[in-house]
Amino acid sequence: MVNPTSFDNAITKWWPEVTKNNPNTPIxxxxxxxxxxxxxxxxxxxxxxxxxxxxxxxxxxxxxxIGALAYLECSFVTMKGIKEVLETVARTIITKCKEAGSMNE
Structure with missing residues (x-):
């Protein structure tokens, strides 16, 4: 939120690297x-x-x-938004596992 350089790197460096090496990874x-x-x-x-x-x-x-599934904001100091981040990550993992057939229903 307060580091524009890190934000830019997420888009210009990290995202291309992730999609190149793991193209099916949800972002x-x-x-x-x-x-x-x-x-x-x-x-x-x-x-x-x-x-x-x-x-x-x-x-x-x-x-x-970048075609991310979600954009979320949070604070580990105030805990604002943490629950939403964790729930979104968990739902994404469950969905991805079901799609891959690696999770028993």
Whole structure:
């Protein structure tokens, strides 16, 4: 959420590498450190670098661009969004296993 370089790397470096090496891997894009998006110290640091926090809209646009299954935001400090992230990952794993026929029903 507060590291534009990491966000850009997810799209320009990590996603192409994952899709090249594991083309059938489902992608879930997760913005972390949500609690820092409105933190004044963090905002000042970003401003001094002529940067800004990643917005939800930017995350959703990235999701669409790379064809991710979901874009979610969370904070491990406040626990906001953690349940949704875990549920989404679990549902994705279960679905993928069922599709592969590797899970007993």
């Amino acid at each position: 879930i894009l997760v913005g972390i450190m949500l609690e820092l998006r409105d933190d004044q110290k963090t905002l000042n640091q970003l401003l001094s670098q002529k940067k800004a926090p990643i917005t939800t809209e930017q995350g959703m646009a990235a999701k669409k661009k």
